[in-house]
Amino acid sequence: QVQLVESGGGLVQAGGSLRLSCAASGRTFTNYVMGWFRQAPGKEREFVARIRWSGGATYYVDSVKGRFTISRDSAKNTVYLQMNSLKAEDTALYYCAARPGGDWIYWGQGTQVTVSS
Numbered sequence: 001q002v003q004l005v006e007s008g009g010g011l012v013q014a015g016g017s018l019r020l021s022c023a024a025s026g027r028t029f030t031n032y033v034m035g036w037f038r039q040a041p042g043k044e045r046e047f048v049a050r051i052r053w054s055g056g057a058t059y060y061v062d063s064v065k066g067r068f069t070i071s072r073d074s075a076k077n078t079v080y081l082q083m084n085s086l087k088a089e090d091t092a093l094y095y096c097a098a099r100p101g102g103d104w105i106y107w108g109q110g111t112q113v114t115v116s117s
Contacts, residue, residue: 002026002106004096009111012086020081020111022096029053033099034072034079038092038113045095049081064090088117 008020020036035050049060049070058070069082079096096108 004106004108006096006108006111009113011114014115014117016086017084020094022079024077035097036081037095040092086115088115091115
């Protein structure tokens with residue numbers, strides 16, 4: 001049973017930083033792509049960043065490039081999202097997700113990030 005458990009959300013002032021963690025369990029994720037998504041109130045869920053577990057190739061949505069960094073720690077089976085220079089528009093519920101192929105089939109419950117301006 002795959003489990004993704006997010007943590008690290010909270011309330012931060014604009015310009016501040018947070019680091020989200022996603023603890024993954026239930027299988028070996030070597031051939032997986034891990035991602036972060038977010039959903040703001042009244043909006044659809046949107047892709048934020050992804051990382052290929054094997055090799056570490058990353059990709060970001062334009063709005064977070066240069067501010068967010070996705071990484072993984074294979075020893076801890078954990079994926080991180082370091083968020084710097086946070087803006088009010090980054091306020092959302094952040095989700096961790098995993099896909100072995102084309103579809104994102106595993107999701108965490110989410111962690112709330114609130115940025116005050």
